[in-house]
Amino acid sequence: MSSLPLIIVNPASASGATGRAWPGVASAVRQHFGPFEVALTKRPGEAVEIAERAAREGRRLIIACGGDGTVNEVANGLLRAESETELGILPSGTGGDFRRTLGVPVRAADAARALREGETRLMDAGRVTFLDGRGEEESRFFVNVASFGMGGDVIRRVKSREGLPAGAARLLGGRLSFAAAALQAAVTFEKPLVRVSLDGGAASQLHVANFCVANARYFGGGMKIAPNAKVDDGRFDVVAVGDVSALTVLANSYKLYLGTHLGMQEVRHAHATRVRAESADGSPVKLEVDGELAGRLPAEFEILPAALRVRCPR
DSSP states (O other): OOSSSEEEETTTTGGGHHHHHHHHHHHHHHHHHHOOEEOOOOOHHHHHHHHHHHHHHHHHHHEEEEEOOOOOOOHHHHHHHHHOOEEEEEEEESSOHHHHHHOOOHHHHHHHHHHHHHHEEEEEEEEEEEETTTEEEEEEEESSSSEEEEHHHHHHHHHHOOOOOOOOOHHHHHHHHHHHHHHHHHHHHHOOOOEEEETOOEEEEEOOSSEEEESSBTTTTTTTTTTTTTTTSSSEEEEOSSSSOHHHHHHHHHHHHHOOGGSTTTTEEEESSEEEEEEEESSEEEETTEEEEEEEEEEEEEEEEEHHHHEEOO
16 A cells, blocks of 8 residues: 555536646645645545545545545545544635635645645544435535535535526636525525424524534635634534525625624524434425535534544644
8 A cells, every 4th residue: 555645636626627727736736745646536425435445545644636525525535434544635626615714725836835744633523414315314424514504505506507607607716606606595595494402402493594513614615604613622613594584695795704794683603512403394404514415404413523633734
């Protein structure tokens, strides 16, 4: 087994931009980080398999090159392997929210230097159990944010480019693509009625525009949804945006990017190590996990303290 770091590249991320940029990124990594091996994924979920296999074989550092979905897949592989392998990040893709919390630079050369000179941090991860598209129970790990409500509709619009002219998503970039989708969703989205309990306490019933279970601070292409979240404090930041009108969402959208929305009357914030959520009226409520549509409620979220080793900038 090679002792070289392994970079897992998702060439399809960012509408194929990651694949097109990879030769230049590879050159910068060799120059500023050093030698490595590479594996290019060909289908969704393959990064999980590659990372798990490489971690079980003793690879010491595995680097995810892609967006938040790619980081999620590689992290899932490492967590399944229960190894001491470190996770590294080369930013690409549409969202890039997890790297924002960690302070990973965007430019490939800077990110490569951060990987070479960085430090290893033990971080929490989340595990969510939910219903998949076939109605069967499934569990998945996450490192950033899992949410239900409008977030799932936003992700669907971003992935499908719904409402955007051909090529517009590439021109807009990640943050503006998410912002455009969020504005469209705010006008048409019907807020579900859900039942939620924290740490086994009494259940609360509420309408939600969006409900986030956050390990890190950002989601949705740069929205600072959990501004005080820490990835190593052993608890989730739970943020619920309640039954707000489309006009209120539009008028206060800037607060989500600044992280000043927690003071709004319609927003609730709490900490928890376990969260349970279900539809209160039987209607399907979509769940997104680290920027990817995963399934639907009911779902149970649990924190896994110090579960993952991550290479971070000093």
